[in-house]
Amino acid sequence: MTLSRETTMSRAISFGFLVQIILIMNSFIMLYPVVVMVFSAFKTTAQIFDHPFAVPDFTQVQNFSRVLGETSMPTYFMNSILVTGTSIVLILVLGTMAGYAIARYESRTNTFILLFFLAGLMLPLKLAVIPLFILLRDLHLLDSRWSLIVTYTAIGLPSAVFIMAGFLRSLPTELEDAARMDGASEPRIMWSVMLPLALPPMAIAAIQNAVPIWNDFFFPLVFIQTDSYKTLPQGLTTFMGEYTTDWGMLFAGLTIAAAPITLLYIALSRQFIQGMTAGAVK
């Protein structure tokens, strides 16, 4: 009896231990390139090649000042913020509203609409880049930030609708009825009751879309020619010369480019984890 309890306990401990080891190794593998990137941002190209892994002198910020002062980096950065931010806002607003309608209003077309969105989830939009290019050209949106925003919103909506509809469907209708009895109008129910509860899935939808949008290289490459509309990933390529590359500056640019999304992730990670494990733990 005691013996068996001890063995199960020690087994539990060793299992937990193993999991910890795996997680630590995983974090190491994940963080290592990030750390090297940040370190290299504080070195000159020569230092990078001489001592690639050495801890740099963190007071050497000339790479950063040059990136921010001598290149179009600030413009790229602003463009990325504008494009990603607007797309995410559109995805969340439209996705939540569509998800609510699909989850709550019963009609025959609901399934069809949900399937329509699901189809969008399965087809990579990159395959349709030529018709998309023609469409945007005819709409006179080519070579503007809007070309990216509408494309990203279209790509992001299916997953957002899917996540939000699934979540909102799981909220008890009695909650809405209670609010209705308490005297809340329909918009008020959405705003004061549904939205606060829907924050975790919205965080998931936001992060899950923000990362690929922020990092996307493909669509800006196809749609944007004017330098002042370029986003970070495309802009950073101008740092890579045909014959010489200032690696220190490139890493500084990369560090700046990676910062916002990392911060966003840290800020939303609590909601994110909550949303991922919702219902798993009671």
Added chain:
Amino acid sequence: MATVSIRDIRKSFGPVSIIKGVDVDIADGEFVILVGPSGCGKSTLLRMIAGLEDVTSGEIRIGDRLINDVPPKDRDIAMVFQSYALYPHMTVAENMGFSLRLKGTSKAEQATRVGAAAASLGLTPLLDRYPRQLSGGQRQRVAMGRAIVRDPQVFLFDEPLSNLDAKLRVAMRAEIKELHHRLKTTTVYVTHDQIEAMTMADKIVVMHDGIVEQIGAPLDLYDSPANRFVAGFIGSPAMNFVEGTMTEEGLSLPSGTILPLHQRPPAAVGSALTYGIRPEHLQLAPVGTPGAIPAVVTVVEPSGLDTTLIVKAEGGPMTVVLRERVSLRPGDAIALRPVANQSHLFDAAGLRIASL
């Protein structure tokens, strides 16, 4: 406070008709319980009174006001839901004050009213907690507090106790009754638990398949059920029924025993009748007593207060509740004598035609 009057209410979901013409009158300050088996339309009727469900036809009035097309928030009704439906992201105080906040009541007034309601329900120490930090009974109380704070004309309860354990249910039953006694607000309460209905109601409405079977005070329904459905539904353990045929000498049971009837029921000789008697109205008699029903004991359940016997009689199993303690064992042969004036006769359509 107000009267509620329901006139020939009907409700269909698409082609399926769920409520098939219901009339109920509820007096000012009355505690009315809608009771009936699962799926009979109790919640639907309650939600129509609340305004959460459209009325297909008929009229609902609160006081003199026709409210068929009045939105829920203008009906001055508060409802307590089975799942409590507390807002998970609001504290107890915010939950209770939400309706006042929507109405634009001043902060100070909100605090006083929430405070008073909380105090009356013993919730004061919990005001800053979130619903997930409360026990089932406490959540139940918060849901009631949310209703009380509004000081509505009518309270609606939809099976508010069904998620609680047996002991807490009994305690909350008393608490709700006491609350009603204090506030004297007209209340409509839905349950499928007939004990809840018997113990709490001023008036019970027994529903079945979208119609009202009978309306009356608890003991009236118990003593004079209008039909076989009500007779079988009200009372626990349920009434025993035996099918028989009317003869000159009395009621003839399938295997030939003749139950003598004390008076002639208004039924023709040869007509098929159902004889109904409550478990506590059967007494033990020596085997072979004329007019007693022979039976064999199958289960003996002593509860301390009384003893419940399940016996196999002709015409099926019967339940007997004896106040005295007995030394019977499964397999024993007994005879059961009906107590005079406590049995009911139902005709083929299920209507009660006589009690004798």
